[in-house]
Amino acid sequence: MPHTKLRWGLLSTARINRALIPAIRAAQRSELVAVASRTLEQAERYAHEWSIPRAFGSYEAMLESEDVDVVYISLPNRLHAEWAIRALRAGKHVLCEKPLATRLEDVDAMITAARENGRVLAEAFMYRHHPQTLKVKALVDSGAIGAPKLVRGAFTFTIARADDIRLDPALDGGSLWDVGCYPVSYARYLFGREPLEAHGVAVRGASGVDETFVGWLRFGEDAFALFDSGFRAPERMHIEVVGSEGVIVVPSPFKPGARETIYLGKSSTTLEPLTVEGPEQLYLGEVEDMEAAALDGAPQRISLEDSRNNVAALIALYRAAGMR
Ligand SMILES: NC(=O)c1ccc[n+]([C@@H]2O[C@H](COP(=O)([O-])OP(=O)(O)OC[C@H]3O[C@@H](n4cnc5c(N)ncnc54)[C@H](OP(=O)(O)O)[C@@H]3O)[C@@H](O)[C@H]2O)c1
Structure with a gap:
């Protein structure tokens, strides 16, 4: 059975x-x-x-x-x-x-x-299943802001415990692996292609892991991602997408809730709110995606090639910062 x-x-x-x-x-x-x-x-x-x-x-x-x-x-x-x-x-x-x-x-x-x-x-990557992420992608793909040129993102917080796995180089801690992976993933998803160049600067803590990482990726002649990640700053999560004809601001891109507001406009001074409803449980999407793939044989929302390419981009950033 x-x-x-x-x-x-x-x-x-x-x-x-x-x-x-x-x-x-x-x-x-x-x-x-x-x-x-x-x-x-x-x-x-x-x-x-x-x-x-x-x-x-x-x-x-x-x-x-x-x-x-x-x-x-x-x-x-x-x-x-x-x-x-x-x-x-x-x-x-x-x-x-x-x-x-x-x-x-x-x-x-x-x-x-x-x-x-x-x-x-x-x-x-739970955020990839949330309707807000799908909405931002649909807006970009429909040309709502013209040609996408810059994805600017951040994910930082203050680490509470000295023995946190994120500070242990032997366990592959580090802020880029831990939270910088989100804006990098978001930018690759929106551009729909892989970066051609990676640049980065890491600020290492006492254990040797990057406690702050500032990086940028080039996706084409005039297409960039610019981000920072870190463990020694207040909690911040943010995405801004700049296109040739408009701007999208996503105040809560990585841990969206059941009701979120994103902002869309021709310029940063004319942004209009757009409400997006999501599930009560942010993590439900990845569980249901597993159900569909394992029980029905449906294609996964995040392909393994996509996951591999995210790891490749993160490694390129670490290399650029002299850490690999
Ligand atoms: N998607 C998200 O929203 C999200 C959020 C936070 C973390 N994460 C990811 O989830 C993973 C775990 O993060 P976490 O903060 O939840 O970790 P954590 O609380 O430190 O737990 C890690 C667990 O791994 C086990 N473990 C096995 N070998 C270990 C070792 N040598 N040192 C420490 N723990 C060891 C331990 O379980 P036992 O003692 O039971 O064996 C421990 O409870 C990471 O990959 C992180 O990137 C994802």
Whole structure:
């Protein structure tokens, strides 16, 4: 009997899980059945706290279970590839946190594992599924602002904990991997092509990771993305799209809510508000996309080629800043 519901297992007890758990529970064709942690004690404590039926005391044990169809990988960046590949080889579908991996060889091995095992692999870029993102893309593609020339973006916040995985170079921490990936992804999506040049400056912290990154990408003769990311600044998320005949401002591009306002105008002084409705659960889109791909064989909204190209752009930026 084919399953009509996807049975999800969380691979780790990461903080980001709390965003995905309600989305899995809100989705029509999903159920949350298990969590795995490096210790049974932690897995059981977490399962109890979140009312998850099964707890596994190792990641391997959950991959061996026949009661899990799809694994959500919320590990530190450096561990994404290893565990995604192991999960795919164990016959699981995989929703993997962004960035998919931090080396192109690893991304390629993940894609190969997905194809060879006939399983879905998806990058958890939740903002890409939100109607606001689709609306901005549709406006740009319809010529609402003429030819797109500049995508300006930012994603910064102040890191609270000294032991945060984002500050650990051995786990591929760093602000570009962590949050700079968003404006880079947004710009590539809107331009609909890959950058030709990458330039960047990194400000490293005591651990050696980029705590601030300022970068720009060239997408054509007269087409640029300009962004900053960082851990030592107030929380800021922003996208501005400048075209030959207009401007779009997106005040909440990466974590949009159920009702958002974007601004469209012929100039920055004549912007008009446009309201966009979205789901109550921002993360529902990536769960439903997995349902459609895994249960119906539908094409994924974010192709693996797209995810690979985002990692390639991030690596080019790190290289430009002398960090690879
Ligand atoms: N899409 C989004 O909105 C979003 C938001 C935040 C983070 N993320 C991504 O999600 C991932 C996790 O981020 P997070 O902030 O949630 O991480 P976190 O709270 O630090 O959790 C990471 C988890 O990984 C496991 N782990 C395995 N080996 C580890 C090691 N050597 N050091 C530390 N932890 C280890 C631990 O789980 P156990 O102890 O249970 O084994 C830990 O709880 C990252 O890739 C990040 O980029 C995405």
